[in-house]
Amino acid sequence: MLSQETINIIKSTVPVLEEHGKTITTVFYKNMFEANPELLNIFNHANQSQGRQQNALASMVYAAAANIDNLAAVLPAVVQVAHKHKSLNIMPEHYPIVGYHLLGAIKEVLGEAATPEIIGAWGEAYEVIASVFIGIEKEMYDKAVQTDGGWKTFKEFTIADKVVESDVITSFYLKPVDGQPLPSYKPGQYITVRTAIAGEEYIVNRQYSLSQAPTEDVYRISVKREDEFQPYGKMSVNLHREMHVGDTVEVSIPAGDFHLDVESTKPVTLISGGVGITPMMSMYETIAKTTPERPVAFLHSARTRQHQAFDARLRTLNESMPNSTYEVLYSDEGDGFINREFLAKNVIEGSDIYVCGPTPFMRAVIKNLYAMGIAEENINFEFFGPAEELELVEA
Template sequence: MLSEETRTIIKSTAPVLEEHGVVITTRFYSRMFEEHPELLNIFNHANQAQGRQQTALAKTVYAAAVHIDNLEEIMPAVVQIAHKHVSLGVKPEHYPIVGAHLLLAMKEVLGDAATDEIIQAWSDAYGVIADTFISVERSMYQSTAKQENGWNYFKDFVVARKVKESDVITSFYLKPADGSNVPTYIPGQYISVRVSIPGDPYTLIRQYSLSQASTPDEFRISVKREADNDPNGVVSIHLHEKVNEGDRLEVSAPAGVFVLDASKTSPVAFLSGGVGITPMMSMFETVATSTPERPTAFLHGARNRSQHAFDEDVRSLVEKMENASYKTVYSDEENGFITRDMLEQYVDPQGEAYVCGPVPFMVAMIRELRNIGMDDSRIHYEFFGPAMEIPNN
């Protein structure tokens, strides 16, 4: 437990962290990687280069300062981050390294304003927060290891099949190299894929949604090939161009909190844009096969027909359901976007909605779902990056 004095000091630093947080976290990562370059095997280099990781950490530190009197307020964020940490293989021994360099970065950036009392208060607070992460992640690791066919960290898988789904999306069917089965996962979860690329001294890790309903013997991920000049495209290009059937990939166990509540039978809508269709396929296929009577709407937007993956798969499942509708739009065509009128036609505001796609798409969909009367508790989404504020209008 933190003393009242410590909590008062932490709260007093919130305005400074709001203003200088990104500068502090940028210096933090620079310092840490200088002394511990091995951690570059875990962190996303592209997010580092684009400043996304620095922004995300700055927001987390600021939120901790604001809610230091009641850290339960940030537990949903802690759990979401912990899922990512577990999928990356973060270990308890990493936390003291992070804490030491974060405090040094605070002192360096803030100078004399970072008094000994402030640094000590943040040291105490970081200890409590780190212990929370370690405890949550330990529980996740234990649960994963105990699950039938479960494992911790990374395991070798073989690419059993490689299937082109559209001009930009290719599916990889992955089976354990040791001949075992895979654990059951919740629709919407993701796995991490770790690769070594010739010429890069560090391993690269990316998360990919599992794009089919849980099956006992394989995972499927469906990967969009990013543009050659996109820093985030290094791994996707490698998978598309260099990884073939029979090759091996290192894979983590399923994780993630953006998941379908399959126990509900109320109307449900899936809204996806581009490659955001991948977790929706897992969710939609689960609904179609386990509760085909559930009122269901699937709205998808792509750039054009040639980039639209899984169209035939969705249509085939819709035909077998009792009360399902399916609508696609293409942004290269006139009026090719999902509109408020379209949502009013297809989405029941008293049901549930799952949203995934590019950030502008998600912002627009969440705003319009609110505008048609859907309560926030019924709108499910996850931004895979820094937290976003969704305007109401």
């Protein structure tokens, strides 16, 4: 428990964090990686180079400060980050390193304004926040180990098959080297894939949604080939060009809090853009397999037919489900975009809605859903990478 004095001091720093948060987290990561370069084997380099990790941490620190007297308010965000941490093998021993460099960055950026009282209060607050993360992550690690076929950190998998789905998306079927049955997962969850890449000093980690209904012998990920000259393209280009059937990668146990509510009987609307189709495939296949009578609408947007993955599979599933609809728009072919009119026509009334795709796509879709009067609790969405601020207001 924090004293009221500590809470008051932390609250007083909220305006400062709002103004300087990104600068603090940028300095934090720079200093931490210089002092502890081995951590670059854990963190996503692309998110660092694009500033996404810095933005996400700045938002998290700001939210923690603003709610320091009611940390339960930020618990959903903590759980989301804890899933990411588990999938990357973040351990309790990493937290003192983070705390040391975070406080150091606050001092460095704020200078004399970072009084001993402020640094002391933030030191106390960090210990409390870190203990929450450590406790939640311990439960996740323990559950992973106790699950049939589960494991704690990373496990070696073989690429059992490699299937081209479109001009830009290829599926990889991954089987455990030890031949053990795989633990199930919640449709919509992801795994972390990590491997050494020729010419790269550090191990590269990327998180990919599982793109099919759960099976006990194989995980499928469907990877978009990104620009090879961009930091975020290293893993995808390596998988597409250099990794073949029989090669091995390391894989984390499935994680993530964006997933289909398989216990619900409510209708479902799945809305995806581009490679955001991957977690939706897992959800749609699961519905088709387990509750085919459940009303579901699958709404997808792609640039062209050549970019569209799984179209034949989706049409087959749709035909097999009596209460299903499947609609796809090709924006570069004159179909337009998933706008409010399209949503009003195709979203199932009273449904649970799941949205995934590029950030601008999700921002536009979710704004329109809100403007249609759909309650926030009925809209679920997933970011690829660190959670970002959508800056959602009524459209």
